[in-house]
Amino acid sequence: MSINFSITTTTTAVLALLLIGLSLNVSRLRMKYRATYGDAGQKELVLAIRAHGNTLEQSLLFIVLLAGAQMASAVGGYTLAVTASVFVVSRALYCIAVFTRQLPLRQLAHTLSVLTQLALSMAIAYVAATRISL
Numbered sequence: 001m002s003i004n005f006s007i008t009t010t011t012t013a014v015l016a017l018l019l020i021g022l023s024l025n026v027s028r029l030r031m032k033y034r035a036t037y038g039d040a041g042q043k044e045l046v047l048a049i050r051a052h053g054n055t056l057e058q059s060l061l062f063i064v065l066l067a068g069a070q071m072a073s074a075v076g077g078y079t080l081a082v083t084a085s086v087f088v089v090s091r092a093l094y095c096i097a098v099f100t101r102q103l104p105l106r107q108l109a110h111t112l113s114v115l116t117q118l119a120l121s122m123a124i125a126y127v128a129a130t131r132i133s134l
Helices: 003-033 043-071 077-100 103-131
Strands: none
Touching: 003 043, 003 077, 043 077, 043 103, 077 103
């Protein structure tokens, strides 16, 4: 098993645990506010739904990019591990910022998430472009 594959699977597992926790929080709040659908006008539930939804959206893209970078050998194992770690920490910070209503921290965390996605996208595109034979 290559180190890159271990990084991809470990990152996927960690993000899955974060998402499960966020999902359970949404379920808890839905029961608390008796909101089967929607947010019942409860700000706390709105924040929980958005934290879960945004983290899911960003994590899915990141995992696809991480796996793509691994398969294409676009970056080394150390770089992949650092990039994955930054993403996971940024998503945790994002959730903390949403729940504590700290806009600057939320913006920083989102920026870090997007930068890690952009870095992997560029690495994959570079490898793809250099391997094209005409």
